[in-house]
Amino acid sequence: MNAFRLLADLTHLLSIIILLVKIRTTKSCAGISLKTQDLYVLVFISRYLDLFTRPLSLYNTPFKLVFLATSITIVYYMRYHKVVKQTYNKDSDTFKHYFLILPCAVLAFFINPKFTFIEVLWSFSIYLEAVAILPQLVLLQSSSNIDNLTGNYVFMLGAYRALYLLNWIYRFFAEDVVRWIPWIAGLVQTALYADFFYYYIKSWRNNERLKLP
């Protein structure tokens, strides 16, 4: 464990809390992509199967349970909550996210640490997480005004994986740990946020409304 890793996981947790607060307090999920949330449920389920097969960890296990529970709750709210589901921008959330699942599955089938059920699904979840934000970013581009909580949510989500990159650099030098799959997927994932980060920081510094071109 190192500070980058701890900060990264806390940032990830914070992003989910921000989203839950937004949905619960404003009773609205406007500007949030249900497709991205669906993909996150898939990411967590396929990644945390080892909850049942590997020894529990005082640190990882609670996080895994919270990530699973919150991501499923968010999808439940957006799909079935009578008030919240009305505010879902169904017609703007148009990204064909099913087209992301198959390539990640095929890639995981061929590139994985070990050709076992758990490892292939784990690789699938790593690849899928890297692209899961795409529907959300596309939805933000079509949103006329992005509310602060949504902007903060996406920013924290991007920041968490960027912090993981620092964690991997630290672990490479301090613990000689090499992890090609999460490294490359994490780089791609963080790169996808690049322009969002640019406009988010620009709007924050000029104290103006966040707007993506």
Next chain:
Amino acid sequence: MEKERVHDEL
């Protein structure tokens, strides 16, 4: 491909 199997990260 990878040195260690156990995924100790989230």
